[in-house]
Amino acid sequence: MLILSNDEIESLLTMDGAMALLEKAYHAQAAGKATYRPRADLYVPSPAEGGVYAFKSMEGGMADPPVVALRLNSDVIHWEHRGGTLVKDKIPRAPGGQWVGLVLLFSAATGEPLAIFPDGVMQRIRVAATSALAAARMAREDASVLGMLGSGWQAGSHVPAICAVRKIKRVQIFSPTKANRERFAGEMAALTGIECLAVESAEAAAAGSDILVAATNAASPVVKPEWLKPGMFLTCVKDSELGEATIRKCDRVVIHVRRHAPDNYIAGIDEKVSAHDPIDVLSGKTSASEAEPPPFWTANPEMKHLISGKVPGRASRDEITCFINNIGIGLQFAALGAAVLEQARAKGVGRELPTEWFTQTVHP
Amino acid sequence: MLILSNDEIESLLTMDGAMALLEKAYHAQAAGKATYRPRADLYVPSPAEGGVYAFKSMEGGMADPPVVALRLNSDVIHWEHRGGTLVKDKIPRAPGGQWVGLVLLFSAATGEPLAIFPDGVMQRIRVAATSALAAARMAREDASVLGMLGSGWQAGSHVPAICAVRKIKRVQIFSPTKANRERFAGEMAALTGIECLAVESAEAAAAGSDILVAATNAASPVVKPEWLKPGMFLTCVKDSELGEATIRKCDRVVIHVRRHAPDNYIAGIDEKVSAHDPIDVLSGKTSASEAEPPPFWTANPEMKHLISGKVPGRASRDEITCFINNIGIGLQFAALGAAVLEQARAKGVGRELPTEWFTQTVHP
Numbered sequence: 036m037l038i039l040s041n042d043e044i045e046s047l048l049t050m051d052g053a054m055a056l057l058e059k060a061y062h063a064q065a066a067g068k069a070t071y072r073p074r075a076d077l078y079v080p081s082p083a084e085g086g087v088y089a090f091k092s093m094e095g096g097m098a099d100p101p102v103v104a105l106r107l108n109s110d111v112i113h114w115e116h117r118g119g120t121l122v123k124d125k126i127p128r129a130p131g132g133q134w135v136g137l138v139l140l141f142s143a144a145t146g147e148p149l150a151i152f153p154d155g156v157m158q159r160i161r162v163a164a165t166s167a168l169a170a171a172r173m174a175r176e177d178a179s180v181l182g183m184l185g186s187g188w189q190a191g192s193h194v195p196a197i198c199a200v201r202k203i204k205r206v207q208i209f210s211p212t213k214a215n216r217e218r219f220a221g222e223m224a225a226l227t228g229i230e231c232l233a234v235e236s237a238e239a240a241a242a243g244s245d246i247l248v249a250a251t252n253a254a255s256p257v258v259k260p261e262w263l264k265p266g267m268f269l270t271c272v273k274d275s276e277l278g279e280a281t282i283r284k285c286d287r288v289v290i291h292v293r294r295h296a297p298d299n300y301i302a303g304i305d306e307k308v309s310a311h312d313p314i315d316v317l318s319g320k321t322s323a324s325e326a327e328p329p330p331f332w333t334a335n336p337e338m339k340h341l342i343s344g345k346v347p348g349r350a351s352r353d354e355i356t357c358f359i360n361n362i363g364i365g366l367q368f369a370a371l372g373a374a375v376l377e378q379a380r381a382k383g384v385g386r387e388l389p390t391e392w393f394t395q396t397v398h399p
Numbered sequence: 400m401l402i403l404s405n406d407e408i409e410s411l412l413t414m415d416g417a418m419a420l421l422e423k424a425y426h427a428q429a430a431g432k433a434t435y436r437p438r439a440d441l442y443v444p445s446p447a448e449g450g451v452y453a454f455k456s457m458e459g460g461m462a463d464p465p466v467v468a469l470r471l472n473s474d475v476i477h478w479e480h481r482g483g484t485l486v487k488d489k490i491p492r493a494p495g496g497q498w499v500g501l502v503l504l505f506s507a508a509t510g511e512p513l514a515i516f517p518d519g520v521m522q523r524i525r526v527a528a529t530s531a532l533a534a535a536r537m538a539r540e541d542a543s544v545l546g547m548l549g550s551g552w553q554a555g556s557h558v559p560a561i562c563a564v565r566k567i568k569r570v571q572i573f574s575p576t577k578a579n580r581e582r583f584a585g586e587m588a589a590l591t592g593i594e595c596l597a598v599e600s601a602e603a604a605a606a607g608s609d610i611l612v613a614a615t616n617a618a619s620p621v622v623k624p625e626w627l628k629p630g631m632f633l634t635c636v637k638d639s640e641l642g643e644a645t646i647r648k649c650d651r652v653v654i655h656v657r658r659h660a661p662d663n664y665i666a667g668i669d670e671k672v673s674a675h676d677p678i679d680v681l682s683g684k685t686s687a688s689e690a691e692p693p694p695f696w697t698a699n700p701e702m703k704h705l706i707s708g709k710v711p712g713r714a715s716r717d718e719i720t721c722f723i724n725n726i727g728i729g730l731q732f733a734a735l736g737a738a739v740l741e742q743a744r745a746k747g748v749g750r751e752l753p754t755e756w757f758t759q760t761v762h763p
Contacts, residue, residue, distance in 0.1 A: 038756050067667025072441045072456070079434060080462040081507050088507035090458055090467045092436070098444040098666070103454045107469060109505040109512070125762060129511035133758035137512070141473040143445050143452035147493035148473070148501070155761035188762055302462070303431025392402050392750070394497035397519035398489060398552055 036393055038386040039152035039379055047378045048157065050196050053164035053371055054171075058342055060370035061168075063097045065343035071095030071364040073294040078301040078317060083128055086111040087317060091297070095366030101143035102376075104369035106154055109135040114254070114314045118211055121254040123312055140372045148393045150376050150385075154368070155188075157375070161367040162360060163192035165338070166248065166270045169289060169358035171200040172341055172348030174246050174268035179204040182244030184237050184258070185251040186210035186219035189272045193250045194223045194231075201246065206231040209240035210251070238262055249276035254312045260284040265353040274361040275311055279331070285357035287349065288335040292364055295333045311362075332359060400757055402750040403516035403743055411742045412521065414560050417528035417735055418535075422706055424734035425532075427461045429707035435459030435728040437658040442665040442681060447492055450475040451681060455661070459729030465507035466740075468733035470518055473499040478618070478678050482575055485618040487676055504736045512757045514740050514749075518732070519552075521739070525731040526724060527556035529702065530612065530634045533653060533722035535564040536705055536712030538610050538632035543568040546608030548601050548621050550574035550583035553636045554614040558587045558595075561610055570595040573604035574615070602626055613640035618676045624648040629717040638725040639675055643695070649721035651713065652699040656728055659697045675726075696723060 063069035074093040081088035089112045096103030110125040127134045136154035141147065170178075178201045183190055186208060194206055206229060210216045216233040224231040234240050241247050241262035249257050249271040256278030263269065263284050271277050274295070282288060299308040301316060306323040308316050315321035336346040338358075349356050379385045427433035438457040445452035453476045460467030474489040491498045500518035505511065534542075542565045547554055550572060558570055570593055574580045580597040588595040598604050605611050605626035613621050613635040620642030627633065627648050635641050638659070646652060663672040665680060670687040672680050679685035700710040702722075713720050743749045 040756075041759055041761060068444065070441060070443060070664050070666040070668075072439045072454075072662075072664045075436045075439075075458075077434060077436045077458050077460060077467065079460045079465070079467065079507050080432065082462070082465050083508055088460075088465070088467070088510070090436075090460065090469070090505065092456065092458060092469065094439075094441050094454055094456060096441060096443045096452075096454065098446070101443070101446050101452070103441065103443065103452070103473065105454070105456065105471060107503075109467065109510040111508075111510050127762075128509040129758040130509070130754050131758065131760075133511075133755070133760055134762055135505070135510040135512060135758050137757060139471075141454065141499070143443050144447055144475075145492040145494070146452070146473040146475050146499040147497075148499060151757070153757070153759040153761075155759045159761075298436075300434050300436045302428075302434040304434075386756070388752075390494050391497070392404075393501060393515070393517070394493040394495065394499050395405055395517040395519045396495075396497055397405060397517075397523075398491075398498055 036148050036388045036390045037150040037376065037379060038388060039150060041153050041156040043379065043384050044152060044156045044375055047375045047384065048160055048371060050160060050164060050199055052374065053160045054168055056370045056374050057161065057164050057168060057367060060097060060366050061339045061342035064366060065339040068099065069097030069366055071366040074297040074362055076297045076299045078299060080302060081111050083111045083126065086113055086126060093363065093365040095364050096143055096369045097366065098143065100373045102369050102373035103141045103143050104365050104372050105139045106365050106368045107137050122252055123254055138368045138372055140376060147390055150372065157368060157371050159188055159192045161371055162189055162272055162363065163196035165291065165367065166193055166358065166360050167196035167200045169270060169341065170197055170246060170268060173289065173356040173358055174201055175266050175352060178245035178268065180244045181206045182240040182247040183208045184240055184249045186215040187252065190219065190250040193248050195227055197246055197248065198227050198229060203229055207234050207240040207244060208232065209234050209237045251276055256281060263355050265355060268356045270358040270360055272360055273311065274359050277359065282332050282357060284355060286354040287356045288332055288359060289338065289341045290332060290335050290359040291338050291361050293333050293337055295329050295361060400512050400752045400754045401514040401740065401743060402752060403514060405517050405520040407743065407748050408516060408520045408739055411739045411748065412524055412735060414524060414528060414563055416738065417524045418532055420734045420738050421525065421528050421532060421731060424461060424730050425703045425706035428730060429703040432463065433461035433730055435730040438661040438726055440661045440663045442663060444666060445475050447475045447490065450477055450490060457727065457729040460507055460733045461730065462507065464737045466733050466737040467505045467507050468729050468736050469503045470729050470732045471501050486616055487618055502732045502736055504740060511754055514736065521732060521735050523552055523556045525735055526553055526636055526727065527560035529655065529731065530557055530722065530724050531560035531564045533634060533705065534561055534610060534632060537653065537720040537722055538565055539630050539716060542609035542632065544608045545570045546604040546611040547572045547614065548604055548612065549614040550579045551616065554583065557612050557614045559591055561612065562591050562593060565610065567593055571598050571604040571608060572596065573598050573601045615640055620645060627719050629719060632720045634722040634724055636724055637675065638723050641723065646696050646721060648719065650718040651720045652696055652723060653702065653705045654696060654699050654723045655702050655725050657697050657701055659693050659725060
């Protein structure tokens with residue numbers, strides 16, 4: 036049973052490698068050889084001031100290699116309105132001011148636990164690699180200007196990921212805090228060797244862009260429909276960043292998976308609440324039964340259909356295409372995790388713990 | 400982050416203690432201060448011969464103490480018909496011929512991981528303690544004969560648990576293999592100091608019993624309706640042991656939780672399959688959409704209603720009462736786990752691992 040760190044995972048996983056692994060996993064999913072259990076979030080009151088505790092989990096796995104991953108997050112959550120936008124923060128309250136997200140890998144051949152590691156680096160790479168797999172099929176071949184909304188952890192992996200699949204000549208970056216977008220533009224220019232400009236508004240980032248990426252922590256829309264122009268490809272790290280009017284303006288939409296939102300289980304509420312951020316239900320503003328129905332866009336094809344060639348990514352130069360990277364799945368962690376583990380073993384990276392600490396002689 | 404073993408947990412958790420902890424947790428659940436995410440099972444093909452791999456998970460937690468538990472099982476599964484009954488086996492394929500079931504505890508105050516331990520001992524105690532909590536409210540006060548179907552791990556915890564809540568004078572034990580039931584009768588007599596008889600049939604175990612417990616691994620009914628007599632209390636470790644006709648013969652039914660079966664996610668099947676043992680869907684005999692609807696008994700009150708006094712357990716001497724211990728919930732592991740952890744810390748039991756191996760400096 037191997038314990039790995041984020042640094043070790045970063046040394047073992049490249050963006051190109053992640054894209055190839057995910058592509059194989061979506062093919063396996065389309066062929067009925069892989070599946071996932073959709074994300075569910077559990078909410079209980081937290082003694083932390085102003086906080087609600089959320090335990091998030093998802094699973095997925097495949098027959099080849101025979102690996103199943105559980106990914107979990109254990110977070111004290113805080114929501115607030117910031118500049119007219121609802122923002123969700125995970126408060127790092129674990130010892131040393133840290134966050135808690137873990138991936139556990141298991142063998143589908145023997146059942147044994149194979150590895151435990153933090154989810155952060157892999158999470159970042161898998162989201163961006165998934166967006167880039169979509170961009171490779173849905174963006175125009177000659178797309179050269181990338182508009183980027185956001186300057187955080189997810190934005191930082193999306194810039195190199197998109198640059199890996201299209202010959203980007205300029206990146207136009209907006210995030211609300213001037214210092215953040217300028218720092219980020221500098222970092223991305225150094226990383227990619229491409230011209231990266233910090234711009235004054237989201238609209239300016241979108242203007243003239245062939246690919247527009249929203250990679251923010253906004254729980255309300257940040258892309259206006261009038262910013263979309265013929266031939267553009269649009270993506271996001273969660274559907275709430277786009278909103279209905281913007282999605283309706285797109286000619287072709289592919290979604291990551293049909294399950295639009297986590298199933299939320301909230302102390303004091305008997306019904307399951309299906310919503311990305313059940314803040315209104317948690318705060319008593321909305322009853323559970325009034326919570327959102329599946330949104331209109333869930334009828335679109337999924338990533339597995341795009342990857343397996345069942346649906347095209349783009350049918351003409353002028354189509355506005357959109358990939359809604361709406362929710363993660365455990366299968367992504369199984370695919371990347373299995374490869375990271377194989378490399379870690381080959382290179383002697385990580386800390387081995389006795390497997391028998393995590394197995395048992397009794398039939399549970 | 401503490402690693403505990405089954406032996407350590409056994410040394411820290413008594414049946415009486417478990418019953419008191421679970422009682423408190425169900426009260427918290429009734430009061431809206433605790434909740435759970437129902438069990439889900441993920442199925443992928445396993446390279447193990449004749450096997451299917453299943454990853455089972457459930458979560459639950461409460462505000463006081465602020466602890467959330469994830470319980471998982473990682474099993475190579477094999478089904479077979481044995482003497483006319485469909486039996487599910489978990490094949491111990493992990494190194495050393497071991498099974499894999501784990502509980503992970505997290506703090507709802509800080510998010511930090513608190514402990515990891517195998518689930519076997521706690522699983523056994525929580526199922527029996529839950530049955531006994533029901534028996535304490537639903538069996539006749541003067542119940543003195545216990546009929547026991549099964550001679551395995553669950554049966555072994557149910558005998559002392561039932562004996563803890565009623566003055567049992569005789570235990571009548573049946574399981575299909577003569578050597579097993581005789582060995583088990585000897586063990587239970589030694590453990591409880593009560594007369595324990597191995598009998599020749601399930602019907603003989605039921606005859607004259609005031610409390611009848613099915614604690615088998617049968618996926619089809621083992622209790623016939625004609626065995627039920629006025630005043631009897633009946634329970635089980637899963638609803639499949641009882642069957643519709645037997646449950647309909649009961650005058651009063653309480654169920655553990657309303658979710659009747661796990662949500663199953665099966666590679667190659669797009670729909671979620673709701674079934675306790677989706678063997679027919681896995682084998683292609685039944686399509687996912689033909690899978691079982693929620694059974695009639697899910698409309699009955701739940702354990703939290705019984706514990707909080709919202710519904711009575713028995714209204715007359717002659718009622719036939721039944722507790723369907725239909726499916727486990729993560730909340731049980733949170734309640735027992737929090738107490739075990741507190742005691743382990745107080746007594747210096749277990750292996751401490753650095754918490755920072757399981758936390759991270761990045762916002763996931």
